Amino acid sequence: MNTLINMNPWRLLDELLDADSRTFRSMSARAAGRFPPVNVFLDDDAVIIDVELPGKTAKDIDLALEPQAVVLSDKPAETTDAESGKPAETTPAWSRRLELPFRVDADKANAKFSDGILRIELPKAEKSGVRRIAIAG
Amino acid sequence: MNNEKYIVPTATIAEHPDGYELKIRLPGIGKDEAELHIDGRTLTLKTNTKYQNPAGFKQVVSEFERSNYAISVDLPELADPAALTAKLENGILLVNVKKRPETQAKKIAIM
Numbered sequence: 001m002n003t004l005i006n007m008n009p010w011r012l013l014d015e016l017l018d019a020d021s022r023t024f025r026s027m028s029a030r031a032a033g034r035f036p037p038v039n040v041f042l043d044d045d046a047v048i049i050d051v052e053l054p055g056k057t058a059k060d061i062d063l064a065l066e067p068q069a070v071v072l073s074d075k076p077a078e079t080t081d082a083e084s085g086k087p088a089e090t091t092p093a094w095s096r097r098l099e100l101p102f103r104v105d106a107d108k109a110n111a112k113f114s115d116g117i118l119r120i121e122l123p124k125a126e127k128s129g130v131r132r133i134a135i136a137g
Numbered sequence: 138m139n140n141e142k143y144i145v146p147t148a149t150i151a152e153h154p155d156g157y158e159l160k161i162r163l164p165g166i167g168k169d170e171a172e173l174h175i176d177g178r179t180l181t182l183k184t185n186t187k188y189q190n191p192a193g194f195k196q197v198v199s200e201f202e203r204s205n206y207a208i209s210v211d212l213p214e215l216a217d218p219a220a221l222t223a224k225l226e227n228g229i230l231l232v233n234v235k236k237r238p239e240t241q242a243k244k245i246a247i248m
Contacts, residue, residue, distance in 0.1 A: 022147065023147060029200065034200060037200035037201040038198055038200050038201075039196060039198060039199055039200060039201060039203070040196070040197050040198035041190060041191050041194035041195065041196050041197070042194060042195050042197050043193050043194045043195065048191050048194060050203075052164050052200075052201040053164075054162050054163070054164040054227060054228035054229050055162075055227050055228065055229045056227060057227055113227070114165075114167075115163075115164065115165050115166055115167050115227060115228045116162075116163075116164040116165065116227045116228020116229065117164050117165045117203075117228065
């Protein structure tokens with residue numbers, strides 16, 4: 001009887017809608033190109049991107065870095081074309097490009113999968129120095 | 138992150154000829170952060186991650202939530218709760234339950 005008194009009926013409804021509304025929202029986000037879902041964190045020196053990809057590991061994802069953007073794509077398993085015997089042309093199931101607020105240093109970038117979440121750490125690029133050129137003569 | 142909050146994870150259940158497979162999405166949850174209990178035919182899952190957003194950073198995009206999860210599922214009548222295995226890998230929990238042996242179709246030998 002105690003559990004009945006403590007139960008908030010609206011919370012039960014929230015919980016029921018929780019998983020469903022997330023499913024619907026994720027479906028519309030996916031249609032709008034916002035897949036996979038990301039969380040982005042910024043401080044003065046770096047940007048951290050968390051990508052939600054449960055069930056995936058490093059071999060399933062292609063990560064490309066541009067000076068001021070990140071491109072994440074699905075890396076489909078390689079298959080061999082039945083006729084030619086060569087690797088079949090594959091198209092990634094999804095691809096997402098994230099523009100960054102500043103240029104990043106590719107050499108210092110790192111990415112790690114942990115329990116289905118890919119964390120990408122991108123330090124800000126050093127300001128491209130102005131170089132002085134000595135004039136001969 | 139509010140340590141008291143639990144959200145219901147996305148879960149699917151599939152039936153195979155000899156058992157059921159329950160798949161629960163738990164992104165960011167490691168093996169030692171999930172607790173699974175069985176009481177009769179009721180399976181309860183609760184996570185206890187202490188994840189915090191990176192310190193000193195400002196969150197500018199928030200498309201998914203990192204939270205603790207809790208769900209309670211009544212296994213189907215045909216399931217045998219004693220024949221249950223669970224594996225949590227890469228943020229996905231797979232629970233396999235065999236069907237009760239007496240419910241499986243048996244071949245009858247004809248003398």
